[in-house]
Amino acid sequence: MRIKDKIKRPRRPVVVYEILPPREKDGxxxxxxxxxSSLLSQTHIDAINIPEVRDEVARGERPIKNQIRAEPREFGRLLQDIVGIEAIINRVVVHQELEKEMNWLEETNSKYEIENLITVGGESRSIEYPGPSVNQALDAIRKNQKLDLLCGGISIPSREKESLRLIEKSENGSEFFTTQVLYDSSKIIKMISHYQKRCNELNTFPRRLLLSFAPVSSVKNINFLKWLGVDIPSETEKKLKEDSQKMSEKSMQITINILNDTLKYLDDNKIVVPVGLNVEHIMSYNFQASIEMLQELSRIYREYCIKTDIY
Structure with a gap:
């Protein structure tokens, strides 16, 4: 079954692994x-999520130097051929005018055989970009008969009125969302609750949310996540930093708790927002830790999908 069909079936578990395109030094x-392919043979996933990495000036100095990486669509096509798992590529849509962006997407869809896309906006609303907004791009994709793309978007639980943004993106064609990396359960639970309420008011079924998690193994990792805008409560950060040798293990336990808290809230309150998993590595040296996290979170999540009767 294609990822497009899995995402649209609430009872169907969806597990995605997010991986950066390789740098020049990666061979x-x-x-x-x-x-x-060898790493992923240790577990089962439904798709590979490939971000587009760009320099961002509005956030201030980047804690970790950005490096030239392979193009996501090229890497995605290769992974589809070698690993045999569908790729989802992220595309920042604001950097060229709409017509050129549509041409790029048509080429990506036909030549590179990519059928799954996450539309990403600019880093700051204060910057004037030459290209379309996420909603303008989604609307154009929906109306373009040359394109056969499953479209998704990004969700930032800590952002004000995020549930309204999810509704608007859904109305323009977004079928799923990946959240920012989670290191706190309170804001994702609050956002899901608001999103469910708004969907009820509009008599529409909520789109799937892929809950994102990533291990951290050093203070550098924590600083980088915070630079990306990830909300890490001070108490959680303190706990992670208590013992640098056990940071990866602690991050695993924290993410397990967040996932369990979120799933329990959904079940207890009969929230029908479909969820899934998106696990990422952040740094290449966290590959193995991220696979172990993927395995453990996937086990918890799949058990939940089997037992729950809310959908």
């Missing part, structure tokens, strides 16, 4: 893809 695309 050839083929060798890198082969290594990824």
């Amino acid at each position: 050839t695309l083929n060798s890198y893809a082969a290594n990824i």
Whole structure:
């Protein structure tokens, strides 16, 4: 079953692994893809989520130097061929005018055989971009008969009125959302609750939310996540930093607690917002830790999907 069909079936579990395109020093695309294939053989996933990495000036100085990476659609096509799992590519849509962006998407869809897309906006509303907004791009994709794309978007639980943004993006064609990396359960629970309420008011079924998690193994990782805008409560950060040798293990336990809290809230309150998992590695040296996190969170989540009767 294609990821497009899985995402639209609330009872169907959806587990995604997010991986950065390789840097020049990581070797050839083929060798890198082969290594990824070996790692992923340890677990089952439904799709590979590939972000587009761009320099961002509005956030201030980047804690970790950005490096030239392979193009997401090229890496995605290769992974589909080598690993045999569908790719979801992220695309920042604001950097060129709409017509050029549509041409790029048509080429991505037909030539690179990519059928799943996450539309990403600009880093700041105060910057004037030459290209379309996320909603303008989604609307154009929906109306373009040359395109056969499953479209998704990004969700930032800590952002004010985020549930309204989800509704608007859904109305323009977004079928799912990946959240920002979660290190706090309170804001994702609050956002899901508001989103459910707004969907009820509009008599529409909520789109699937892929809950994002990532291990941290150093203070550098924590600082980078915070630079990306991830909300890490001070008490959680303090707990992570208590013992640098056990930071990865602690991050695993924290994410397990967040997932359990969220799933329990959904079940207790009969919230029918479909959820899924998106696990990422952040740094290449966290690959193995992220696979272990993927395995453990996936086990908890799949058990929940089997037992729940809310959908």
